[in-house]
Amino acid sequence: MPGPSCPPSPPSDDAHPDRTPIGQGKVMSSPQPARQMGFLQVYPVVVLPMFLALIDQTIVATALPDIAAATGDLGNVSWVMLAYLISAAIAAPCYGSMGDWLGKRKMLRVALVISAMGSLICASATGLEQIIVGRVIQGLGGGGLMALSHALIADVVPARERARYQGYFSATGMVASTAGPVIGGLISHTVGWEGVFLAPLPVAVLSFILLYRLPESARAPGKYRFDLVGLLLLAGTVAPLLVGLDFLAGERAGMAAIGLVLVAIVCAFALFRYEKHAQAPVFSPALIADPTVWRCCAMAMCHGATLVAFLTFLPLHLRLVHGYDSVTAGLMLVPFSIGIGLGSMTTGLLISRTGRTAMFPAMGLSVAVIGFIALAWLSPMLDSIALGGLFLVIAVCLGTVMAVVLISAQLASGPERVGAAAGQVQLSRSLGAALGTAVVGAVLMAALRHGGDGAGTLVNALRDGADADLARDSSSLRTVQLGFGLAFSALAVFPAIGALMAATLPLRRIK
Numbered sequence: 001m002p003g004p005s006c007p008p009s010p011p012s013d014d015a016h017p018d019r020t021p022i023g024q025g026k027v028m029s030s031p032q033p034a035r036q037m038g039f040l041q042v043y044p045v046v047v048l049p050m051f052l053a054l055i056d057q058t059i060v061a062t063a064l065p066d067i068a069a070a071t072g073d074l075g076n077v078s079w080v081m082l083a084y085l086i087s088a089a090i091a092a093p094c095y096g097s098m099g100d101w102l103g104k105r106k107m108l109r110v111a112l113v114i115s116a117m118g119s120l121i122c123a124s125a126t127g128l129e130q131i132i133v134g135r136v137i138q139g140l141g142g143g144g145l146m147a148l149s150h151a152l153i154a155d156v157v158p159a160r161e162r163a164r165y166q167g168y169f170s171a172t173g174m175v176a177s178t179a180g181p182v183i184g185g186l187i188s189h190t191v192g193w194e195g196v197f198l199a200p201l202p203v204a205v206l207s208f209i210l211l212y213r214l215p216e217s218a219r220a221p222g223k224y225r226f227d228l229v230g231l232l233l234l235a236g237t238v239a240p241l242l243v244g245l246d247f248l249a250g251e252r253a254g255m256a257a258i259g260l261v262l263v264a265i266v267c268a269f270a271l272f273r274y275e276k277h278a279q280a281p282v283f284s285p286a287l288i289a290d291p292t293v294w295r296c297c298a299m300a301m302c303h304g305a306t307l308v309a310f311l312t313f314l315p316l317h318l319r320l321v322h323g324y325d326s327v328t329a330g331l332m333l334v335p336f337s338i339g340i341g342l343g344s345m346t347t348g349l350l351i352s353r354t355g356r357t358a359m360f361p362a363m364g365l366s367v368a369v370i371g372f373i374a375l376a377w378l379s380p381m382l383d384s385i386a387l388g389g390l391f392l393v394i395a396v397c398l399g400t401v402m403a404v405v406l407i408s409a410q411l412a413s414g415p416e417r418v419g420a421a422a423g424q425v426q427l428s429r430s431l432g433a434a435l436g437t438a439v440v441g442a443v444l445m446a447a448l449r450h451g452g453d454g455a456g457t458l459v460n461a462l463r464d465g466a467d468a469d470l471a472r473d474s475s476s477l478r479t480v481q482l483g484f485g486l487a488f489s490a491l492a493v494f495p496a497i498g499a500l501m502a503a504t505l506p507l508r509r510i511k
Contacts, residue, residue, distance in 0.1 A: 042156055043165065045214055046149050048207040049108060050169060051176045053145035055200050056115065056138055057084055058180030063188035063196045070193060071128040082246060083132045084139040089430035090238050091143025094231060094282045096423020099148050101224040101280055103216050104155065104419055108148040109208055115141025116204045122197040134197070143426070151422040154410050156214065159510050160352050162410075166403035167348020171341035177311075178337045230275050230282040236267035241431065245438035283427075284420055292412035293421060295501045296405045297428040299361065302498035303401045304429035305436025306368070309491055310394075311336075312437050313444065317484050321380055321477075322387075332384065335392040343399020351510070357404045358505040364400030365499035369492045371397065376488035380481050401498065408507045436494055443490045447483030 060067075060080055068077040091111075099107040118138025125131040153165050187195045244260030275281040288294050311333075318329040347360045371394040382390065405425060413421035 041213060042153070043168065045207075045210045046152050046165075047169060047172050048203060048210065049112065049145040050149040051172060052112075052115065052200055052203045052207060053088070053142040053149075054173055054176035055180050055183070055203070056119070056142050057081075057088070058177050059184035059187075059196055059199065060084075060135075062181045062185035063193045066188045066193040067128070067131065071131070073128040076128060076132075078246075079132050080128075080135055082242070083135040084142065085430065085434070086239050086242050087136045087139030088143035088146070089242065089427055090231075090235050091140045092147040092426035092430070093234065093420065093423035095144030096147045096151060096419040096421070096426075097227070097280055097282050097284075098224075099144075099151055099419035100417055104148050104152050105211055105214055105216050107144060107419075108152065109211055111141045111144030111148065112204050112208050112211075113141070114138075115145060116201055117141075119197045119201055119204075123194045147423040147426045148419065150406050150426075151410070151419040152214065154415070154418045159407060159411060160355055162407055163351030163357075163403050163510075164345075164348040166406050167345040167399075170344030170348075170399060170402050174337050174340040174344075178333065225279050227275075227278050227280055227282045230271065230278055233267050233271040233274060234283050237264050237271055238427070238431070240264040240267070242434045245434040248438045248442055283424070284417070287413055287417060287420055287424065290412050292505060292507045293409050293424070295505050296409040296412075296421075297424055298501045299401060299405050299498045300425045300428040301432030301435070302365075302494040302501070303398065303405070304432030305439070305494040306491060306498070307398055308433035309436035309440040309494075310372075313440055313484075313487060317379070317488075320480050321484060322384075328384075332388060332391065335388040336395040339392040339395025340399045343396035344403060345399075346396075347400045348403045351403060351407070355510045356508070357408055357510060358502050358508050360400040360502075361404050362499055362502035362505075364397035365495040365502060368394050368397035368495040369499065372488050372492035372495065376485040376492070379484070379488075398495075401502075404502070404505075407510070408505060411510065412507060432494075436491070440487045440491050444483050444487040447486050448479065450479075 064077050064080060067080060071077075095107055095111060115138055118134045118136070118141060121134030121137060122131050123134075125134060150166070150169070153162050157165055183199070184196050187199055240260040241264035244257045244264065247254075247257035247260070271283060272285050275283050276285050288297065314333070314336075315329045318324045318332055324332065343364065347364075350360060351357055371390060375390055375394070379387065406422065409421040409425050410418045
């Protein structure tokens with residue numbers, strides 16, 4: 001019998017007659033959950049922790065200027081965001097593994113407590129260093145909230161119905177990501193930046209109480225031993241990689257960034273070597289080796305790269321190329337938010353009714369590639385209505401991905417490794433977000449620097465609040481348009497890779 005550190009190998013078609021070939025893919029029937037519960041019994045319980053994690057991540061964005069002013073440290077204020085992202089990325093696979101061994105509901109409650117402790121530390125901080133420490137602790141909880149929220153559904157919802165929940169999850173996540181900066185700005189303006197960290201606490205308390213409505217999940221057999229060495233190697237991989245990519249995306253690219261990436265590569269190699277023999281690995285090479293799981297992780301990475309990089313640079317594009325003010329640029333994101341929700345929920349319903357999985361992201365991401373190419377080279381000629389329609393189409397296509405990714409990875413990993421699969425998918429998405437932002441930012445900055453001092457002056461002037469209409473009359477406008485054309489063309493590479501992964505996904509249908 002294989003040890004608990006390795007996920008169960010996918011059973012053969014002979015062992016499971018209900019798992020039969022469909023073209024080049026497979027039809028898989030999943031184990032039924034121990035206890036099936038109604039939608040209203042399950043959804044509020046599992047969605048609130050995920051909502052809390054996303055709010056914690058985004059609500060601080062609009063309060064950063066006030067935090068910088070209060071602490072007098074403008075140069076390092078970006079670490080308030082980066083510290084959370086790094087610790088959450090490291091924590092996600094750890095919670096996934098521990099949830100499989102110790103119980104997902106129990107570990108989700110632990111994550112809620114840690115997240116709340118981080119919020120209290122941030123709210124009571126008197127300097128930027130204390131806020132950053134609090135954000136690290138907050139992220140250590142937030143990574144578990146994201147991974148275990150998705151994994152918990154597998155304990156109480158059948159696989160095909162699970163797709164519907166994942167669709168609603170994605171829609172709720174987009175609402176949280178969009179509403180977070182707005183809520184943060186209002187709170188920071190009315191009660192001060194400290195209130196930004198206190199506002200999510202009632203949600204954490206409510207989530208903690210509601211978790212008692214769910215049954216405790218099954219646990220992996222055997223005695224659990226925490227994988228401390230694996231955690232340290234994972235941290236040595238993720239932290240230098242994310243910081244190095246952040247340097248590459250900004251104006252600090254150089255030997256320091258390259259050195260950090262090299263450190264991450266060395267630690268990643270050591271991580272893979274060590275985790276092959278760990279009893280309860282926080283990062284399972286055997287799980288990643290599964291053809292379905294590694295393709296799902298690649299799709300999650302491409303999705304994170306596409307979504308985060310696009311939302312990062314789109315407001316600047318709308319202001320520089322189209323001359324929109326910040327309010328109008330914000331309104332132009334509304335069709336995108338609506339589209340993500342529509343795509344996610346529609347995909348979830350279609351999977352629930354048909355059982356088909358891979359075809360939806362394969363088609364959706366292929367159309368998204370065309371959409372990004374059109375945006376790259378036709379955007380200057382489009383009015384606001386046409387732009388909004390294009391954003392809607394791209395968003396609907398991107399909404400087809402994550403439900404398929406999570407369900408396919410969970411089914412391929414087996415019931416004893418559902419948490420580990422969710423954690424590795426979440427880690428892949430976080431790494432993809434950093435990679436996509438770095439690549440698109442590097443392409444854009446290189447194009448603007450190649451365009452001469454005028455383009456760089458234009459960007460700096462607009463960031464400082466210069467009039468957009470005057471800037472668009474600048475001789476540098478053509479260089480800026482070309483720069484964004486190249487940046488969005490580079491961005492289109494990520495959904496293209498994701499479409500290829502979806503088209504070759506072994507798990508084609510859920511029976």
